Amino acid sequence: MTPKTEMFFSTPGKRGDSGKEFRISATSVSRGEALALYDLVKQSAGPDAMEIGLAIGGSAVAIAEALDHKGGDGLLVTLDPFQPTVFQNIWTTHACSRSL
Numbered sequence: 001m002t003p004k005t006e007m008f009f010s011t012p013g014k015r016g017d018s019g020k021e022f023r024i025s026a027t028s029v030s031r032g033e034a035l036a037l038y039d040l041v042k043q044s045a046g047p048d049a050m051e052i053g054l055a056i057g058g059s060a061v062a063i064a065e066a067l068d069h070k071g072g073d074g075l076l077v078t079l080d081p082f083q084p085t086v087f088q089n090i091w092t093t094h095a096c097s098r099s100l
Ligand SMILES: C[S@@+](CC[C@H](N)C(=O)[O-])C[C@H]1O[C@@H](n2cnc3c(N)ncnc32)[C@H](O)[C@@H]1O
Pocket: 027, 028, 029, 052, 053, 054, 055, 056, 057, 058, 059, 060, 079, 080, 081, 082, 083
């Protein structure tokens, strides 16, 4: 069960700080790719993950949920220099607020 990933993909548009809408389909992995990523991370031996390229957070939500389900204190570090500008801090608004 991946309720947080499913919730993320059930709303195709996300709004940034200024109200601008971002469509998941424009930048994100697909729902199917995110679920495959979830499986991959959940089966991996390492406790933590690092991602290059956060964008709206479609892959990050799946990685974070997999780390959570592994039951440890896994940490996801995800980098994107365009998060505060192009993406208007959308990750902070839509993912961190959901305890990811
Ligand atoms: C295809 S999108 C990533 C999609 C994201 N992984 C997802 O599934 O929602 C590529 C991202 O890489 C970011 N990016 C570009 N140059 C970068 C760099 N030098 N370091 C980290 N991220 C970078 C872009 O801002 C963009 O958000």
